[in-house]
Amino acid sequence: MIYKGIVKERDPKRKMLLFAGCMLVLFLSILRGNYLYVCVAIVISLAVFFKKEHVVSEEGVMIVYRLFGMKVVDKWEWKDLTAMRPDFKKARPDVLMEIGRDVTIRAFVFKKEDVPGVLELAKKMNPNMYVDDRTEEERFEAEDERNRRLAEERMKKERIKAAEKARKKNHSRK
Numbered sequence: 001m002i003y004k005g006i007v008k009e010r011d012p013k014r015k016m017l018l019f020a021g022c023m024l025v026l027f028l029s030i031l032r033g034n035y036l037y038v039c040v041a042i043v044i045s046l047a048v049f050f051k052k053e054h055v056v057s058e059e060g061v062m063i064v065y066r067l068f069g070m071k072v073v074d075k076w077e078w079k080d081l082t083a084m085r086p087d088f089k090k091a092r093p094d095v096l097m098e099i100g101r102d103v104t105i106r107a108f109v110f111k112k113e114d115v116p117g118v119l120e121l122a123k124k125m126n127p128n129m130y131v132d133d134r135t136e137e138e139r140f141e142a143e144d145e146r147n148r149r150l151a152e153e154r155m156k157k158e159r160i161k162a163a164e165k166a167r168k169k170n171h172s173r174k
Contacts, residue, residue, distance in 0.1 A: 003118050005054030005108040006094055019048045054108045056118050058125060061099055061106065076101050078125035085132040086115050088139065 010018070022045035029037035046067065053064040060077040076099070083100035090096045095115045097108045110118060119133045134142070 001117060001121060002055060002057040003110060003114045003121070005056070005097075005110055007052050007054055007109075009051075010048075015048045019045055022048075056108070056121065058121070061108075063106075076106075078122075078129075081122070081126055081129050083130040083132075084119065084122045085130075086119070088136040 022041045026038060026041035026045070029035070029041060049067060051066040053066070055062045055064060060075050061081065062073050062075045065072045065074070080101050081099060082102060083098075085098045085100075087096040087098060091109045093112065094109050095112055097110055097115065097118060099106045099108060116133075119131055122129065122131050123133070
């Protein structure tokens with residue numbers, strides 16, 4: 001199964017505006033002999049035609065870059081991956097999937113419906129990696145429980161401080 005991530009794309013109006021601006025900068029820098037700006041304008045104008053795609057498949061986790069028919073694939077194989085964790089808050093209504101290899105983390109954005117499939121594929125392809133497959137509701141319940149425990153500990157500390165303060169006050173009166 002192949003799961004494709006959501007990658008933001010520029011709208012065509014913005015692309016054309018960027019390209020027109022780069023051509024203007026290119027023309028003016030050639031006229032004035034500023035060859036550094038010529039190089040910068042060429043690189044930025046190429047960015048208009050650049051496309052990027054996030055793919056999770058049985059082959060591994062890949063980022064596919066395309067420019068004028070040339071294709072470059074940056075691939076992480078399943079055996080190299082160490083962790084996969086969805087974040088339901090950062091990319092709402094979609095889900096941000098954090099994929100780790102050693103100390104490096106890549107963030108892919110998937111539709112909410114694709115996340116269980118991606119997690120199942122990860123478990124199947126590399127059973128040794130950590131896969132956080134808790135649902136959004138389970139995460140919120142665990143977070144609520146954690147917050148409740150922290151609040152109880154805070155209240156307990158405040159009561160102890162208040163009791164000590166009252167004891168010192170009573171002791172100083174005697």
